Amino acid sequence: MLRFCMIIAFFSGLIMTFSGCVTVTDNAPRFERLFCWGAPWSEQQAQRYASAGVTDIMVKNHNQYLLAKKYGMTPYWQCFTPAGPHRQVMTPEEEKYHDYINGKDLDKKLSKAERSKILDQRRIATNHRYGGEMVRDFDTLNTEIACFNSDTDFSLSAQRLDTLLKNVPADVAGMYIDYIGYMNHNGCYCQTCLAQYQQYLADRKLADSSENKTAFYRHKIVEYYNKITGYVKSKYPHFKFVVHIYPDFKNDPLYGNRTPADYCGQTVSWYFKFTPEKIRQYTQFVVNRARDHHNFVQGLPFIGLNPQSTSSLAHKTPQEVEEELQIILASGGRTLLVCSGSAILKDGYYEVFKKYCTPKR
Numbered sequence: 140m141l142r143f144c145m146i147i148a149f150f151s152g153l154i155m156t157f158s159g160c161v162t163v164t165d166n167a168p169r170f171e172r173l174f175c176w177g178a179p180w181s182e183q184q185a186q187r188y189a190s191a192g193v194t195d196i197m198v199k200n201h202n203q204y205l206l207a208k209k210y211g212m213t214p215y216w217q218c219f220t221p222a223g224p225h226r227q228v229m230t231p232e233e234e235k236y237h238d239y240i241n242g243k244d245l246d247k248k249l250s251k252a253e254r255s256k257i258l259d260q261r262r263i264a265t266n267h268r269y270g271g272e273m274v275r276d277f278d279t280l281n282t283e284i285a286c287f288n289s290d291t292d293f294s295l296s297a298q299r300l301d302t303l304l305k306n307v308p309a310d311v312a313g314m315y316i317d318y319i320g321y322m323n324h325n326g327c328y329c330q331t332c333l334a335q336y337q338q339y340l341a342d343r344k345l346a347d348s349s350e351n352k353t354a355f356y357r358h359k360i361v362e363y364y365n366k367i368t369g370y371v372k373s374k375y376p377h378f379k380f381v382v383h384i385y386p387d388f389k390n391d392p393l394y395g396n397r398t399p400a401d402y403c404g405q406t407v408s409w410y411f412k413f414t415p416e417k418i419r420q421y422t423q424f425v426v427n428r429a430r431d432h433h434n435f436v437q438g439l440p441f442i443g444l445n446p447q448s449t450s451s452l453a454h455k456t457p458q459e460v461e462e463e464l465q466i467i468l469a470s471g472g473r474t475l476l477v478c479s480g481s482a483i484l485k486d487g488y489y490e491v492f493k494k495y496c497t498p499k500r
Protein backbone atom coordinates (compact mmCIF):
# COMPACT_ATOMS: atom_id res chain seq x y z
CA MET A 140 0.00 0.00 0.00
CA LEU A 141 2.82 2.35 0.94
CA ARG A 142 4.68 1.59 -2.28
CA PHE A 143 1.49 2.18 -4.26
CA CYS A 144 0.97 5.58 -2.60
CA MET A 145 4.56 6.56 -3.27
CA ILE A 146 4.19 5.70 -6.97
CA ILE A 147 1.02 7.79 -7.19
CA ALA A 148 2.70 10.66 -5.35
CA PHE A 149 5.67 10.46 -7.71
CA PHE A 150 3.53 10.62 -10.86
CA SER A 151 1.27 13.37 -9.56
CA GLY A 152 4.38 15.38 -8.68
CA LEU A 153 5.78 14.80 -12.14
CA ILE A 154 2.59 15.91 -13.87
CA MET A 155 2.39 19.09 -11.82
CA THR A 156 6.02 19.85 -12.60
CA PHE A 157 5.51 19.43 -16.35
CA SER A 158 2.45 21.66 -16.21
CA GLY A 159 4.71 24.35 -14.79
CA CYS A 160 2.32 25.24 -11.94
CA VAL A 161 4.15 23.97 -8.86
CA THR A 162 7.28 22.05 -7.97
CA VAL A 163 7.46 18.39 -6.95
CA THR A 164 8.09 19.56 -3.38
CA ASP A 165 4.63 21.14 -3.21
CA ASN A 166 3.08 17.71 -3.64
CA ALA A 167 5.38 15.97 -1.18
CA PRO A 168 3.79 14.53 1.98
CA ARG A 169 3.91 16.57 5.17
CA PHE A 170 3.62 15.85 8.85
CA GLU A 171 0.09 16.05 10.17
CA ARG A 172 1.03 16.42 13.86
CA LEU A 173 4.17 17.74 15.53
CA PHE A 174 4.55 16.89 19.24
CA CYS A 175 6.94 19.21 21.07
CA TRP A 176 9.01 18.09 24.09
CA GLY A 177 9.20 21.59 25.52
CA ALA A 178 6.81 24.17 26.94
CA PRO A 179 5.81 27.70 25.81
CA TRP A 180 7.55 30.06 28.29
CA SER A 181 6.25 33.28 26.69
CA GLU A 182 3.59 34.50 24.29
CA GLN A 183 6.23 34.99 21.61
CA GLN A 184 7.40 31.39 22.01
CA ALA A 185 3.85 30.03 21.88
CA GLN A 186 3.20 31.94 18.67
CA ARG A 187 6.44 30.74 17.09
CA TYR A 188 5.83 27.08 18.11
CA ALA A 189 2.38 27.23 16.52
CA SER A 190 3.63 28.85 13.32
CA ALA A 191 6.38 26.20 13.02
CA GLY A 192 3.62 23.57 12.95
CA VAL A 193 3.57 22.35 16.58
CA THR A 194 0.15 20.82 17.25
CA ASP A 195 0.71 19.14 20.65
CA ILE A 196 2.71 20.60 23.54
CA MET A 197 3.55 20.09 27.22
CA VAL A 198 2.46 22.83 29.65
CA LYS A 199 3.75 23.27 33.19
CA ASN A 200 1.46 25.96 34.57
CA HIS A 201 -1.84 27.71 33.96
CA ASN A 202 -0.33 30.53 31.89
CA GLN A 203 1.32 28.07 29.51
CA TYR A 204 -1.97 26.19 29.25
CA LEU A 205 -3.74 29.41 28.21
CA LEU A 206 -1.01 30.23 25.68
CA ALA A 207 -1.24 26.77 24.11
CA LYS A 208 -5.02 27.14 23.80
CA LYS A 209 -4.76 30.68 22.41
CA TYR A 210 -2.47 29.52 19.60
CA GLY A 211 -4.46 26.39 18.77
CA MET A 212 -2.08 23.80 20.25
CA THR A 213 -3.30 20.79 22.27
CA PRO A 214 -1.97 21.05 25.85
CA TYR A 215 -0.73 18.13 28.00
CA TRP A 216 -0.31 18.81 31.71
CA GLN A 217 3.19 18.18 33.12
CA CYS A 218 5.64 15.31 32.61
CA PHE A 219 5.73 12.35 35.00
CA THR A 220 9.04 10.64 35.80
CA PRO A 221 9.47 7.53 38.02
CA ALA A 222 9.28 7.57 41.81
CA GLY A 223 10.81 5.00 44.16
CA PRO A 224 12.38 4.68 47.61
CA HIS A 225 15.96 4.79 46.27
CA ARG A 226 17.83 5.18 43.01
CA GLN A 227 18.55 2.20 40.76
CA VAL A 228 21.58 0.02 41.44
CA MET A 229 24.07 -0.87 38.69
CA THR A 230 27.13 -3.17 38.50
CA PRO A 231 30.32 -1.88 40.22
CA GLU A 232 31.88 -1.25 36.78
CA GLU A 233 28.85 0.76 35.65
CA GLU A 234 28.77 2.72 38.92
CA LYS A 235 32.46 3.59 38.47
CA TYR A 236 31.85 4.77 34.89
CA HIS A 237 28.80 6.79 36.01
CA ASP A 238 30.93 8.53 38.64
CA TYR A 239 33.65 9.22 36.03
CA ILE A 240 31.42 10.83 33.39
CA ASN A 241 29.82 12.90 36.14
CA GLY A 242 33.18 14.04 37.56
CA LYS A 243 32.58 12.75 41.06
CA ASP A 244 36.37 12.82 41.61
CA LEU A 245 36.78 16.45 40.45
CA ASP A 246 37.72 19.29 42.78
CA LYS A 247 34.55 21.00 44.03
CA LYS A 248 36.29 24.38 43.65
CA LEU A 249 36.53 24.11 39.84
CA SER A 250 34.57 26.76 37.99
CA LYS A 251 31.42 25.64 36.18
CA ALA A 252 33.14 26.20 32.80
CA GLU A 253 36.26 24.21 33.74
CA ARG A 254 34.14 21.40 35.09
CA SER A 255 31.96 21.28 31.94
CA LYS A 256 35.04 21.20 29.74
CA ILE A 257 36.45 18.15 31.55
CA LEU A 258 33.10 16.35 31.59
CA ASP A 259 32.65 16.95 27.86
CA GLN A 260 36.15 15.59 27.17
CA ARG A 261 35.41 12.47 29.24
CA ARG A 262 32.04 11.87 27.61
CA ILE A 263 33.41 12.29 24.08
CA ALA A 264 36.39 10.01 24.81
CA THR A 265 34.14 7.25 26.20
CA ASN A 266 31.46 7.55 23.48
CA HIS A 267 28.82 8.38 26.06
CA ARG A 268 25.37 8.50 24.43
CA TYR A 269 23.10 10.25 26.98
CA GLY A 270 20.60 7.41 27.16
CA GLY A 271 20.49 6.62 23.44
CA GLU A 272 21.66 3.37 21.86
CA MET A 273 25.17 2.64 23.09
CA VAL A 274 28.19 2.21 20.83
CA ARG A 275 30.55 0.78 23.47
CA ASP A 276 30.41 -2.39 25.60
CA PHE A 277 28.36 -0.59 28.20
CA ASP A 278 27.09 2.89 28.88
CA THR A 279 24.97 4.50 31.58
CA LEU A 280 22.87 7.59 31.84
CA ASN A 281 24.65 10.65 33.23
CA THR A 282 21.55 11.23 35.37
CA GLU A 283 19.80 9.00 37.92
CA ILE A 284 16.45 7.19 37.89
CA ALA A 285 14.50 6.01 40.92
CA CYS A 286 13.92 2.26 41.23
CA PHE A 287 10.24 2.26 40.32
CA ASN A 288 10.10 -1.53 40.79
CA SER A 289 10.76 -0.93 44.50
CA ASP A 290 7.69 1.30 44.80
CA THR A 291 5.88 -1.99 45.33
CA ASP A 292 2.58 -0.54 46.56
CA PHE A 293 2.74 2.36 44.04
CA SER A 294 2.32 4.83 46.93
CA LEU A 295 5.29 7.09 46.09
CA SER A 296 4.36 7.20 42.41
CA ALA A 297 0.71 7.92 43.24
CA GLN A 298 1.83 10.73 45.53
CA ARG A 299 3.96 12.25 42.76
CA LEU A 300 1.09 11.98 40.26
CA ASP A 301 -1.31 13.61 42.75
CA THR A 302 1.12 16.51 43.23
CA LEU A 303 1.60 16.98 39.46
CA LEU A 304 -2.13 16.91 38.80
CA LYS A 305 -3.17 19.06 41.76
CA ASN A 306 -4.19 22.13 39.74
CA VAL A 307 -4.82 20.49 36.39
CA PRO A 308 -7.25 22.41 34.13
CA ALA A 309 -10.31 20.31 33.30
CA ASP A 310 -9.84 20.16 29.56
CA VAL A 311 -6.16 19.32 29.03
CA ALA A 312 -5.66 16.37 26.69
CA GLY A 313 -3.49 14.35 29.08
CA MET A 314 0.11 14.27 30.24
CA TYR A 315 3.67 13.44 29.18
CA ILE A 316 5.73 10.54 30.60
CA ASP A 317 9.53 10.18 30.52
CA TYR A 318 12.47 8.24 32.01
CA ILE A 319 10.66 4.90 32.49
CA GLY A 320 13.69 2.69 31.97
CA TYR A 321 17.04 1.70 33.43
CA MET A 322 20.12 3.84 34.05
CA ASN A 323 22.37 1.12 32.56
CA HIS A 324 19.99 0.24 29.68
CA ASN A 325 19.46 -3.26 31.11
CA GLY A 326 17.99 -3.45 34.60
CA CYS A 327 18.32 -2.55 38.28
CA TYR A 328 20.19 -4.86 40.65
CA CYS A 329 18.86 -3.73 44.02
CA GLN A 330 17.63 -6.38 46.46
CA THR A 331 13.97 -5.79 45.59
CA CYS A 332 14.56 -6.15 41.85
CA LEU A 333 16.71 -9.27 42.28
CA ALA A 334 14.07 -10.88 44.53
CA GLN A 335 11.32 -9.98 42.05
CA TYR A 336 13.37 -11.56 39.26
CA GLN A 337 13.72 -14.83 41.19
CA GLN A 338 9.97 -14.82 41.85
CA TYR A 339 9.30 -14.15 38.14
CA LEU A 340 11.43 -17.17 37.18
CA ALA A 341 9.82 -19.40 39.83
CA ASP A 342 6.25 -18.41 38.85
CA ARG A 343 6.92 -19.25 35.23
CA LYS A 344 9.27 -22.21 35.85
CA LEU A 345 12.01 -20.49 33.85
CA ALA A 346 15.79 -20.74 34.08
CA ASP A 347 18.06 -17.79 34.82
CA SER A 348 19.24 -16.62 31.37
CA SER A 349 20.00 -13.37 29.61
CA GLU A 350 16.80 -13.73 27.52
CA ASN A 351 14.67 -14.17 30.62
CA LYS A 352 16.38 -11.25 32.32
CA THR A 353 15.53 -9.04 29.34
CA ALA A 354 11.93 -10.29 29.38
CA PHE A 355 11.64 -9.65 33.15
CA TYR A 356 13.00 -6.10 33.10
CA ARG A 357 10.90 -5.24 30.04
CA HIS A 358 7.86 -6.73 31.78
CA LYS A 359 8.52 -4.48 34.81
CA ILE A 360 8.67 -1.36 32.60
CA VAL A 361 5.39 -2.23 30.89
CA GLU A 362 3.78 -3.11 34.23
CA TYR A 363 4.81 0.31 35.61
CA TYR A 364 3.32 2.10 32.59
CA ASN A 365 0.09 0.16 33.17
CA LYS A 366 0.03 1.23 36.82
CA ILE A 367 0.63 4.91 35.94
CA THR A 368 -1.98 5.11 33.20
CA GLY A 369 -4.49 3.04 35.22
CA TYR A 370 -4.11 5.30 38.25
CA VAL A 371 -4.45 8.52 36.25
CA LYS A 372 -7.37 7.24 34.19
CA SER A 373 -9.23 6.25 37.37
CA LYS A 374 -9.35 10.00 38.12
CA TYR A 375 -9.21 11.50 34.63
CA PRO A 376 -10.74 8.95 32.22
CA HIS A 377 -10.24 11.15 29.16
CA PHE A 378 -6.46 11.49 29.64
CA LYS A 379 -4.08 10.57 26.80
CA PHE A 380 -0.41 9.83 27.38
CA VAL A 381 2.46 11.14 25.27
CA VAL A 382 5.52 9.01 25.96
CA HIS A 383 9.13 9.03 24.93
CA ILE A 384 10.55 5.53 25.30
CA TYR A 385 13.74 6.44 27.18
CA PRO A 386 16.42 5.54 28.11
CA ASP A 387 17.16 3.00 25.42
CA PHE A 388 16.51 -0.61 26.48
CA LYS A 389 19.58 -2.36 25.10
CA ASN A 390 18.22 -5.79 24.18
CA ASP A 391 14.91 -4.60 22.72
CA PRO A 392 15.11 -0.93 21.70
CA LEU A 393 11.67 -0.79 20.02
CA TYR A 394 9.63 -2.43 22.79
CA GLY A 395 7.50 0.71 23.21
CA ASN A 396 4.44 -0.67 21.41
CA ARG A 397 3.94 -2.98 24.42
CA THR A 398 3.18 0.04 26.60
CA PRO A 399 -0.30 1.63 26.86
CA ALA A 400 0.98 4.97 25.48
CA ASP A 401 -1.64 6.66 23.32
CA TYR A 402 1.16 8.52 21.53
CA CYS A 403 4.25 6.36 21.71
CA GLY A 404 7.43 8.21 20.78
CA GLN A 405 10.22 5.82 19.85
CA THR A 406 13.61 7.10 18.75
CA VAL A 407 14.25 6.85 15.00
CA SER A 408 17.22 9.22 15.16
CA TRP A 409 19.01 10.14 18.36
CA TYR A 410 21.00 13.33 19.02
CA PHE A 411 23.86 11.19 17.75
CA LYS A 412 22.81 10.62 14.17
CA PHE A 413 21.51 7.26 12.96
CA THR A 414 22.25 6.16 9.38
CA PRO A 415 19.54 6.85 6.77
CA GLU A 416 18.85 3.11 6.53
CA LYS A 417 18.38 2.82 10.28
CA ILE A 418 16.06 5.86 10.35
CA ARG A 419 14.03 4.22 7.57
CA GLN A 420 13.79 0.82 9.27
CA TYR A 421 12.98 2.25 12.71
CA THR A 422 10.35 4.64 11.33
CA GLN A 423 8.60 1.83 9.46
CA PHE A 424 8.55 -0.28 12.64
CA VAL A 425 7.39 2.58 14.89
CA VAL A 426 4.54 3.48 12.51
CA ASN A 427 3.46 0.12 11.12
CA ARG A 428 3.82 -1.99 14.28
CA ALA A 429 2.35 0.57 16.70
CA ARG A 430 -0.78 -1.54 17.28
CA ASP A 431 0.84 -4.95 17.71
CA HIS A 432 -0.20 -5.03 21.38
CA HIS A 433 -2.86 -2.30 21.83
CA ASN A 434 -5.39 -1.12 19.28
CA PHE A 435 -5.35 2.55 20.37
CA VAL A 436 -1.63 3.35 20.07
CA GLN A 437 -0.25 5.84 17.58
CA GLY A 438 3.49 5.48 16.97
CA LEU A 439 5.44 8.75 16.90
CA PRO A 440 8.87 8.79 15.26
CA PHE A 441 11.10 10.67 17.73
CA ILE A 442 14.18 12.69 16.83
CA GLY A 443 16.71 14.16 19.23
CA LEU A 444 17.98 17.59 18.25
CA ASN A 445 20.64 19.79 19.81
CA PRO A 446 21.17 23.12 17.99
CA GLN A 447 24.41 23.87 19.92
CA SER A 448 27.69 22.44 18.63
CA THR A 449 29.73 23.18 21.75
CA SER A 450 29.13 20.19 24.05
CA SER A 451 29.50 16.41 24.18
CA LEU A 452 25.84 16.05 23.22
CA ALA A 453 25.87 15.65 19.44
CA HIS A 454 24.75 18.40 17.09
CA LYS A 455 22.71 18.44 13.88
CA THR A 456 22.60 21.24 11.31
CA PRO A 457 19.26 22.43 9.91
CA GLN A 458 20.14 20.68 6.65
CA GLU A 459 20.75 17.39 8.46
CA VAL A 460 17.40 17.75 10.25
CA GLU A 461 15.71 18.36 6.90
CA GLU A 462 17.26 15.20 5.47
CA GLU A 463 16.00 13.21 8.47
CA LEU A 464 12.47 14.61 8.11
CA GLN A 465 12.48 13.66 4.43
CA ILE A 466 13.50 10.06 5.26
CA ILE A 467 10.82 9.79 7.96
CA LEU A 468 8.15 11.08 5.57
CA ALA A 469 9.29 8.73 2.80
CA SER A 470 9.10 5.85 5.30
CA GLY A 471 5.46 6.55 6.15
CA GLY A 472 5.85 8.83 9.21
CA ARG A 473 3.14 11.49 9.40
CA THR A 474 3.64 12.45 13.05
CA LEU A 475 6.79 13.59 14.79
CA LEU A 476 8.03 14.04 18.36
CA VAL A 477 11.00 16.38 18.87
CA CYS A 478 13.29 16.98 21.85
CA SER A 479 14.49 19.48 22.74
CA GLY A 480 11.36 21.27 21.68
CA SER A 481 12.99 24.67 22.00
CA ALA A 482 15.32 23.77 19.10
CA ILE A 483 12.28 24.11 16.84
CA LEU A 484 12.28 27.86 17.60
CA LYS A 485 15.88 28.52 16.53
CA ASP A 486 16.59 30.27 13.24
CA GLY A 487 17.36 27.74 10.52
CA TYR A 488 15.58 24.87 12.28
CA TYR A 489 12.32 26.83 12.54
CA GLU A 490 12.13 27.18 8.77
CA VAL A 491 12.70 23.44 8.28
CA PHE A 492 9.87 22.46 10.64
CA LYS A 493 7.59 25.10 9.13
CA LYS A 494 8.28 23.71 5.67
CA TYR A 495 7.35 20.11 6.57
CA CYS A 496 4.92 20.46 9.47
CA THR A 497 2.43 23.16 8.45
CA PRO A 498 -0.47 22.60 6.06
CA LYS A 499 0.19 23.31 2.40
CA ARG A 500 -0.99 26.79 1.42
Ligand SMILES: [Zn+2]
Pocket residue numbers: 227228286288289327328329330331332
Ligand atom coordinates in the same frame (compact mmCIF):
# COMPACT_ATOMS: atom_id res chain seq x y z
ZN1 LIG B 1 15.70 -1.95 41.83
